[in-house]
Amino acid sequence: MSSISFDVEKIRKDFPVFSRELPGGRPLVYLDSGNSSQKPNQVIETMREHLALHYSNVGRAMHVLGAESTDAYEGARDKVAGFVGAPSRDEVIFTKNASEALNLVAYSFGNPANTDPRFTLGPGDEIVISEMEHHSNIVPWQLLVQRTGATLKWFGVTDDGRLDYTPDLITERTKIVSIAHQSNVLGTVNPVAEVAGRAHEVGALIMLDASQSVPHHPVNVTELGADFVAFTGHKMAGPSGIGVLWGRAELLEAMPPFLGGGEMIEAVWMDRSTYAPVPHKFEAGTPPIVEAIGLGAAVDYLTEVGMEAIEAHERTLTAYALDALREVPTLRFIGPDSLERRGGTVSFTLEGIHPHDVGQILDDQFGVAVRVGHHCARPLHLRFGIPATTRASFYLYNTTGEIDALVRGLHHVQKVFA
Structure with a gap:
């Protein structure tokens, strides 16, 4: 069991990367932990x-x-x-x-x-x-x-x-x-x-x-x-x-x-x-x-944080993300669209828009870091008949506000390509 209560804002203070600003004064929204996670001060x-x-x-x-x-x-x-x-x-x-x-x-x-x-x-x-x-x-x-x-x-x-x-x-x-x-x-x-x-x-x-x-x-x-x-x-x-x-x-x-x-x-x-x-x-x-x-x-x-607490936090984030992303027109989940037997990784496509364009606009204009491509799983993408996906992956330091930023960015992407 966790020895401390789960406080995401306190946890974020342990990770120095979240104190920086991106070019243009944008805050960092890091949704790419499935690729590589950020590091706390304790490790550094x-x-x-x-x-x-x-x-x-x-x-x-x-x-x-x-x-x-x-x-x-x-x-x-x-x-x-x-x-x-x-x-x-x-x-x-x-x-x-x-x-x-x-x-x-x-x-x-x-x-x-x-x-x-x-x-x-x-x-x-x-x-x-x-x-x-x-x-x-x-x-x-x-x-x-x-x-x-x-x-x-x-x-x-x-x-x-x-x-x-x-x-x-x-x-x-x-x-x-x-x-x-x-x-x-x-x-x-x-x-x-x-x-x-x-x-x-x-x-x-x-x-x-x-x-x-x-x-x-x-x-x-x-x-x-x-x-x-x-x-x-x-x-x-x-x-x-x-x-x-x-x-x-x-x-x-x-x-x-x-x-x-x-x-x-x-x-x-x-x-x-x-x-x-x-x-x-x-x-x-x-x-x-x-x-x-x-x-x-x-x-x-x-x-110290507690793996049970981390798992519960990520389930909350994933449920929130699945609901919020359903509001984005033409978004298609690649993978389970429910919480049953799944973790905090959500991959999707937007009709008519290449994931590389999605990732670039999210990064350049909203400071949202996601991964785009086939994620070193090309046979899986071939199975679904697509070249690539956009992937948002969550960890203990992420917040629902960051998911909101992702959704706002995706709405903007669709306006750009409308």
């Missing part, structure tokens, strides 16, 4: 202080700064593990982003270095994803089937933006199912427990791209029933350059290293090497030290 100052007073390399320097830096880095791992309900801190692997976490797992399948039958992959074996995935959860699996001769299959998406879940698509030949917990375009929250149950029923593993869920909802990796979960720091009030892979310990122990180098080894000879235990087996070289510490500070901040 934690990183600044570490760089100024405590920085050294981790896990190798035998002096005070080395010990302080290592303690802070490993302390961040403890915080992340607690935040997502990981049974063990050693199941948390720091990567540079969610894309690397997804690639790390994909690398293990069909790898000759891994003889575990759960990871063996070849012709006749199958990988299942969905049509709503971010490119980061499509391309690694495409590369995998190119390497192994396995088959890539996918769930479709319904007209109202829901996962077209067909259990029979997951068969005895399926080795892994990898889907988004929450869509970065549609806002849809997928029925992951049901999908995980079916995957495990046939002996397959399941991976979740939780980049859009971990920042916005209370998430417990064990309760999700997943085998692997990937998410990223820059969408959850933390810095860029730091991501997380959580995996079940027995699976991580069975997987070969993804990258080789310093600190991931136990011992090295000229003709062979042995590897460090998990998680360090997967963290070759100097890691993103300060970024991990910043992510730990972001976890502290979100925990």
Whole structure:
């Protein structure tokens, strides 16, 4: 539970970006947190202080700064593990982003270095994803089937933006199912427990791209029933350059290293090497030290505000936005138009107006920052027969007044193109 009451105006004061003016004296209306969130002072100052007073390399320097830096880095791992309900801190692997976490797992399948039958992959074996995935959860699996001769299959998406879940698509030949917990375009929250149950029923593993869920909802990796979960720091009030892979310990122990180098080894000879235990087996070289510490500070901040309170605030914003946007003529939602099983991401089109024009006018004349394009989910846009959408995505620091500004801007856009 939250230790403080949810006060959005107080929260906004923690984020220095909201104290600035845009050119022309316009206030910033930032509705692009699904792309990357803003950072609170607590994160900025934690990183600044570490760089100024405590920085050294981790896990190798035998002096005070080395010990302080290592303690802070490993302390961040403890915080992340607690935040997502990981049974063990050693199941948390720091990567540079969610894309690397997804690639790390994909690398293990069909790898000759891994003889575990759960990871063996070849012709006749199958990988299942969905049509709503971010490119980061499509391309690694495409590369995998190119390497192994396995088959890539996918769930479709319904007209109202829901996962077209067909259990029979997951068969005895399926080795892994990898889907988004929450869509970065549609806002849809997928029925992951049901999908995980079916995957495990046939002996397959399941991976979740939780980049859009971990920042916005209370998430417990064990309760999700997943085998692997990937998410990223820059969408959850933390810095860029730091991501997380959580995996079940027995699976991580069975997987070969993804990258080789310093600190991931136990011992090295000229003709062979042995590897460090998990998680360090997967963290070759100097890691993103300060970024991990910043992510730990972001976890502290979100925990202090309260994830339940953040989720409730975003549901209020989303309900308000769905109602307000319905007043805009010719606006078409791409995704669910109700609060049922959805998060605070709303994508839409305006008839006859390209989203790039929408975004430029909103930014230039109203200071409203939204994302336009295919949002690294081109197959999903092809499914709906459109090249791009405008996307407004909300976070803990947004207000209903900012949604009003978005709606005013959209009315103006329509007048410009009338």
